[in-house]
Amino acid sequence: MYAIARFGAAVLSTTLLLGTLPAVAGVTARMGTSLPEEHPQTLGARKFAELVEEKTNGEIEVKVFSGGVLGNDVNMTSMLQAGTLSFTVPSTATLASLNKNFSIISLPFQFDDEAHADAVLDGEVGRSLLDSLDEKGLEGLEFWENGFRHLTNSRRPVETLEDFNGLKIRVMQNDLYIDLFNSLGSNAIPMPVNELFTALETRTVDGQENPYTVISSKRFFEVQPYLSQTAHAYDALVLLASKKFMAQLDAEQQEAVRQAAREATLYQRQISRDLNGKLLSELSDQMAVNAVSEAERMRMRAALGDLIARYQASLDADLVARFGAALEASRTH
Numbered sequence: 370m371y372a373i374a375r376f377g378a379a380v381l382s383t384t385l386l387l388g389t390l391p392a393v394a395g396v397t398a399r400m401g402t403s404l405p406e407e408h409p410q411t412l413g414a415r416k417f418a419e420l421v422e423e424k425t426n427g428e429i430e431v432k433v434f435s436g437g438v439l440g441n442d443v444n445m446t447s448m449l450q451a452g453t454l455s456f457t458v459p460s461t462a463t464l465a466s467l468n469k470n471f472s473i474i475s476l477p478f479q480f481d482d483e484a485h486a487d488a489v490l491d492g493e494v495g496r497s498l499l500d501s502l503d504e505k506g507l508e509g510l511e512f513w514e515n516g517f518r519h520l521t522n523s524r525r526p527v528e529t530l531e532d533f534n535g536l537k538i539r540v541m542q543n544d545l546y547i548d549l550f551n552s553l554g555s556n557a558i559p560m561p562v563n564e565l566f567t568a569l570e571t572r573t574v575d576g577q578e579n580p581y582t583v584i585s586s587k588r589f590f591e592v593q594p595y596l597s598q599t600a601h602a603y604d605a606l607v608l609l610a611s612k613k614f615m616a617q618l619d620a621e622q623q624e625a626v627r628q629a630a631r632e633a634t635l636y637q638r639q640i641s642r643d644l645n646g647k648l649l650s651e652l653s654d655q656m657a658v659n660a661v662s663e664a665e666r667m668r669m670r671a672a673l674g675d676l677i678a679r680y681q682a683s684l685d686a687d688l689v690a691r692f693g694a695a696l697e698a699s700r701t702h
């Protein structure tokens with residue numbers, strides 16, 4: 370008892386001398402992803418973990434839990450706010466429930482290609498979106514990539530706007546995606562991605578939409594005969610840190626985490642792009658893949674004109690203007 374009391378007093382006086390709590394040596398952080406090991410979301414997480422350990426000389430260990438074992442994107446984001454999880458990488462679409470302005474990234478048919486998305490998201494407007502998470506107890510570190518989303522279903526190839534009619538489509542837990550698929554004539558059903566394979570297999574829903582990397586790593590090709598290359602929206606992921614976790618680190622360790630995040634971003638995007646290219650050819654052996662003509666994509670976009678205008682009007686006007694200007698300034702074709 371006596372020894373413990375003396376030890377406690379010694380720690381207390383050191384703390385008073387330094388004027389701040391010492392960083393805990395040997396911190397273990399937990400990071401959760403919703404997608405499997407082979408998806409670029411988890412591959413990026415593993416790279417980030419490796420870089421954090423390297424840059425802090427092993428002072429911070431990041432343990433990665435993939436495949437939604439700790440929860441879905443929405444639950445894990447709440448765990449970060451509560452401080453019970455350190456890092457996660459949700460789709461920007463699921464962040465819209467915390468800050469509706471994130472929906473601006475998911476608006477349909479707005480990015481020409483991946484380079485166009487990088488230019489907008491890595492610019493001032495992207496950074497201001499990340500910074501807006503601060504008041505929610507989250508540090509938005511970087512934008513990662515999920516990619517262009519395409520439709521799969523068990524009923525028919527979707528080649529025209531009319532082909533969406535009556536299809537029951539699972540969407541992410543996001544109002545914009547719900548409205549979008551309802552506006553196209555299908556019935557949108559929101560659900561976390563970890564419940565989706567069973568819902569497709571049991572035909573609770575007819576289809577879903579995701580990048581090739583998700584269709585492949587979640588093995589949706591086993592239960593979905595048709596893949597239609599709609600590329601209707603680009604989906605970014607956000608690498609998030611818990612502010613409660615970051616507050617336990619000293620300034621140098623925080624900087625190491627931010628640097629690791631920047632380096633892991635380049636790796637994560639590259640691997641996402643490489644895989645999306647390679648996996649399309651693999652998926653073509655497993656599913657009937659159809660192209661969607663540019664003219665039909667523009668008809669789909671026109672059918673969504675009111676929805677796009679309505680969402681733009683509901684978001685922060687200054688942000689919408691800055692985002693629009695960044696989109697125009699960085700068009701790739």
Ligand code: EAX
Pocket residue numbers: 403404442458459460515541561562578579580583604
């Ligand atoms: O976090 O839920 C989805 O369809 C997303 O593409 C994925 O889980 C990314």
